[in-house]
Amino acid sequence: MLQHRFFQKTLLGGIAPLLLSGMLITQVTPASASDHGHHKAHAKFNQAGELVRPANFREWVFIGAPVTPKDMNNGKPAFPEFHYAYIDPASWAHWKKTGEFREGAIIAKELVSVGSKSAASGSGYFPGDYGGPVAVSVKDSKRFAKSNNWGYFVFGDDKAQSAAADESCAGCHKTNAAQDMVFTQYWAPLRAASPKK
Ligand code: HEC
Incomplete structure (x- = not known):
C-alpha cells in the first residue's frame, strides 16, 4: 500500500x-x-545591397549534381567539378503546386571535387569534398528587373559572408536555361515534381 x-x-x-x-x-x-530559416528561407540583403550568405542551404531540397570534371575540360572547367544544387523549401513547395519559381526563390550551388575515378561499383566520377565557391541565384523582380528578375552571386569561400551581384552571370542563363533563367533541363527532381509536365 x-x-x-x-x-x-x-x-x-x-x-x-x-x-x-x-x-x-x-x-x-x-x-x-x-521564424526558422528552414521553412521561410528568404534572401537577406545587407545595407550595401549585398546578399547575405544563406544559412543551412545544405539542408534544403536537393535538385541535382551535374559534373564538369577537370579531365574533360582541359583541366579548367568554369565550375569544377560536381555542382550540388539546392532550392529553399518554400520555393520547392511553390514549385510543386505551380511549376513556377516564386518571387524570392533561392537556389544555391556548391562545388564538390572529384575524389576518385574508381569505386567498388566501377569506373566513374565519385565525389570528394566540398571546397570552392558557392554560387547563388535569387529571384527578385524589383532588384533584378534588368536581368530577367534573377540576381547572381558567388561566395568565394567559407569566410565570405556577403556577396555583391555579379552582372556577368545572367547572359548565359538567359540564352541557355530551359525555364525562367533556371537550367531545369538538368534538374530531374524539379521536372519530376512539376505539375506542368
Ligand atoms: C557559360 C554559361 C554560364 C555562366 C556564365 C554562368 N552559369 Fe550558372 N549555370 C550554367 C549551367 C549550364 C548550369 C546548370 C548545369 C550546371 O550546374 O553545370 C548553371 C546553374 C546555375 C545555378 C543553379 C540554378 C540554375 O539556374 O540552374 C546557379 C545558382 C548558378 N548557375 C549561378 C551562376 C552564377 C552565380 C554565375 C556567375 C558567376 C553563373 N551561374 C554563370 C551556366 C552558366
Whole structure:
C-alpha cells in the first residue's frame, strides 16, 4: 500500500510537468517554426545591397549534381567539378503546386571535387569534398528587373559572408536555361515534381 501510494505520487509528479511542457511545446512550435530559416528561407540583403550568405542551404531540397570534371575540360572547367544544387523549401513547395519559381526563390550551388575515378561499383566520377565557391541565384523582380528578375552571386569561400551581384552571370542563363533563367533541363527532381509536365 505504501509502495502503491509512492508510485502514484511519483508518477503524477513525474507526468504532470511532462504534460505541461508538452502543451507548452505544442503551443510554441508554430511560432518558432515560422521564424526558422528552414521553412521561410528568404534572401537577406545587407545595407550595401549585398546578399547575405544563406544559412543551412545544405539542408534544403536537393535538385541535382551535374559534373564538369577537370579531365574533360582541359583541366579548367568554369565550375569544377560536381555542382550540388539546392532550392529553399518554400520555393520547392511553390514549385510543386505551380511549376513556377516564386518571387524570392533561392537556389544555391556548391562545388564538390572529384575524389576518385574508381569505386567498388566501377569506373566513374565519385565525389570528394566540398571546397570552392558557392554560387547563388535569387529571384527578385524589383532588384533584378534588368536581368530577367534573377540576381547572381558567388561566395568565394567559407569566410565570405556577403556577396555583391555579379552582372556577368545572367547572359548565359538567359540564352541557355530551359525555364525562367533556371537550367531545369538538368534538374530531374524539379521536372519530376512539376505539375506542368
Ligand atoms: C557559360 C554559361 C554560364 C555562366 C556564365 C554562368 N552559369 Fe550558372 N549555370 C550554367 C549551367 C549550364 C548550369 C546548370 C548545369 C550546371 O550546374 O553545370 C548553371 C546553374 C546555375 C545555378 C543553379 C540554378 C540554375 O539556374 O540552374 C546557379 C545558382 C548558378 N548557375 C549561378 C551562376 C552564377 C552565380 C554565375 C556567375 C558567376 C553563373 N551561374 C554563370 C551556366 C552558366
